[in-house]
Amino acid sequence: MSGTRLVGDVGGTNARFALLNDDNQPVSSSTLSTGDFPSLGAAVTTYLADHDIDRITAAAVAVATPVTGDAVKLTNNHWSFSIEETRRQLGIDTLHVINDFTALALSVPHLPETELLRIGGGNEVPDHAKAIIGPGTGLGVSGLIPCGQHWTALQGEGGHVSLSVRTAREQAVYQVLAKRFRHVSAERFLSGPGLVNIVAALRDIDGLPERDYSPADITTNGMAAGADSEHAACAEALAIFCQLLGSCAGNLVLTLGAEGGVYVGGGIVPRLGEFFVRSGFREQFEAKGRMQGYLERVPSFVIQSPYPALVGAAQLI
DSSP states (O other), X not given: OOOOEEEEEEOSSEEEEEEEOTTSOEEEEEEEEXXXXXXXXXXXXXXXXXXXXXXXXXXXXXXXXXXXXXXXXXXXXXOEEEHHHHHHHHTOSEEEXXXXXXXXXXXXXXXOGGGEEEOXXXXXXXXXXXXXXXXXXXXXXXXXXXXXXXXXXXXXXXXXXXXXXXXXXXXXXXXXXXXXXXSOBGGGTSSHHHHHHHHHHHHHHTTXXXXXXXXXXXXXXXXXXXXXXXXXXXXXXXXXXXXXXXXHHHHHHHHHTOTTOEEEOSSSGGGTTHHHHHSSHHHHHHOOGXXXXXXXXXXXXEEOOSSHHHHHHHTTO
């Protein structure tokens, strides 16, 4: 192991770091809470000290926020930093900072089939765009575009697009959320906080008292609950979540012409297992009227790799 290159993946709650070995694979990974550190540089310094690393020469870090210049402000945590100042602070030659879903997209061609759960569709069309979407603390969206012998990952903020609701129940939830938020984006439904939003709205609509649920509570109770249980709102919220995610994924595939497949990542869906396979995700993914035949041929996959963004970041150094 060279031990001189570092990769990282910084989300709203946690930051994961690893070293790259001579095969460009992440090793010696550790997860730190972003709330325990004032900045990216402080977290990296602690990671290196914990692993007895004196110095690294290069690093690539994926962050859950747009990266449009030297100044980076995380969307869902308190970190704010200058890329150049952080590079100097760490004493390294090169520091790349990219959007986390850009990194996830870059990982897709390098993930083994054993880390991809296939859900429906035909075969990927070689050298065609791939769509990447995933709910976590927020909703990440990206695309992978073929460019000659290489791939280019798109950096965007597709999680904040407007959401199209379909059923009367979804419309009722939307109306409740519209009283709270200036813009009810896709992320207001399709994220951990989005699950909390949906459950709270459903209980309000049904005249039930407020009840505090974490996203983890909702997924756990939702997968186990029946329509008549005390956690019925969790089950309904999880069903709405999967269906709307399918609809948004279908929109993304149509927008990108992503006949290379759609890949679902993030922190929520990989934990749903067979529940997600049996959900309305695929049905709503294909439910695009005249374009249904097109979408029926496009395969969908759940990314089950433990560290996909680290694999993607590794492609930069």
